[in-house]
Amino acid sequence: MSESTFDRDFYVYDANHRFAPMYPLLARQIVEDLGVSQGLCLDVGTGSAAVIIELAKITPMAMVGLDAKPEVLELARENVARHGLPEQRFRFLEADVTAIPLESGSVDLLISRGSVPFWDDHVAAFAELYRVLAPGGAGMVGCGFSRYQTLEEVRAMRPKWTDDGEKDTRNNWKAEGYLPRVLAEAGIADAIVTMDAYGVWVTLRKA
Numbered sequence: 001m002s003e004s005t006f007d008r009d010f011y012v013y014d015a016n017h018r019f020a021p022m023y024p025l026l027a028r029q030i031v032e033d034l035g036v037s038q039g040l041c042l043d044v045g046t047g048s049a050a051v052i053i054e055l056a057k058i059t060p061m062a063m064v065g066l067d068a069k070p071e072v073l074e075l076a077r078e079n080v081a082r083h084g085l086p087e088q089r090f091r092f093l094e095a096d097v098t099a100i101p102l103e104s105g106s107v108d109l110l111i112s113r114g115s116v117p118f119w120d121d122h123v124a125a126f127a128e129l130y131r132v133l134a135p136g137g138a139g140m141v142g143c144g145f146s147r148y149q150t151l152e153e154v155r156a157m158r159p160k161w162t163d164d165g166e167k168d169t170r171n172n173w174k175a176e177g178y179l180p181r182v183l184a185e186a187g188i189a190d191a192i193v194t195m196d197a198y199g200v201w202v203t204l205r206k207a
């Protein structure tokens with residue numbers, strides 16, 4: 001992974017978090033858009049675990065949060081307790097997206113928000129995500145906010161965290177035609193790429 005800085009505040013998920021109003025709306029959107037709310041949920045690049053904390057409040061799913069940084073996972077565990085959720089519902093894995101320590105076909109709901117710009121090998125990453133997805137499972141992988149927010153809210157929240165355009169390599173994955181090429185190379189036929197004012201998301205489904 002190539003993310004070098006560690007912004008501790010970003011990983012403490014409480015009412016003061018800069019995206020606090022967004023995560024519950026995104027969780028609801030994920031469940032409603034993908035239609036999956038049972039079984040195992042995997043969050044790749046989980047960070048504070050905010051997304052799976054909110055998913056745990058509205059589904060009975062077992063949660064797995066995966067992140068390459070152990071110091072982040074420590075804060076994620078603290079956040080689960082902060083939100084009054086039972087720790088037994090959460091498992092945290094220190095791993096890279098390209099080597100997920102889970103069985104093939106074991107993940108019913110896959111989510112990854114805000115992690116994809118940091119991945120070094122997008123083809124290997126998407127192939128690995130697709131490997132762990134269960135038949136009948138679905139996922140959302142990308143960067144951005146919830147469609148259940150107003151665009152005004154999104155504009156106010158959107159951080160200026162990269163330089164514009166081609167100057168910053170963390171924008172490369174959003175280039176025209178890049179994701180369809182990556183998905184084809186990863187052998188994934190059943191994917192939809194959405195790019196709009198809310199962000200860039202890949203919706204994955206496995207028949």
Ligand SMILES: C[S@@+](CC[C@H](N)C(=O)[O-])C[C@H]1O[C@@H](n2cnc3c(N)ncnc32)[C@H](O)[C@@H]1O
Pocket residue numbers: 001002003044045046047048049050051066067068069072095096097098112113114115118119120
């Ligand atoms: C911007 S944070 C997003 C955190 C969280 N998903 C959210 O929406 O608030 C990106 C996270 O991806 C993790 N990450 C970056 N590269 C990774 C990789 N190759 N494999 C696994 N996790 C990675 C980072 O450690 C970081 O916690």
